[in-house]
Amino acid sequence: MVPPDSDAPARSNRMEVSVVHALPHTVWQRTITLARGSTIQEALTASGFFEAFPELDRDSLRTGIHGRQRSPNTLLQPQDRVEIYRPLVFDPMESRRRRARHKENKRRARRNKAP
Secondary structure, eight states, X not given: OOOXXXXXXXXXTXXXXXXXXXXXXXXXXXXEEEETTOBHHHHHHHHTHXXXXXXXXXXXXXXXXXXXEEOTTOBOOTXXXXXXXXXXXXXXXXXXXXXXXXXXXXXXXXXXXXX
């Protein structure tokens, strides 16, 4: 007879998650084991993220799970990928307007150039 696995309850109360922060030329990533019921905030603390990036303001961080923005108090599920998003460099709407103006100017230039 095989003895019962004494670590089974302890393992079932734990989960593995990844914490990822993409930088312009590299990616910071840690895989950690947490208690079930842990939050994004707890994952950031346990991963050492705040020590690795002390210059980032904890209160203004934008975080998400698998590409969907989530608040720091969101509960995690096993195998979640916690993502820390960088601030936008450009306003997306302004960039879109700039591209539209550029496209319109090119179209006008072509029309004026035609014989």
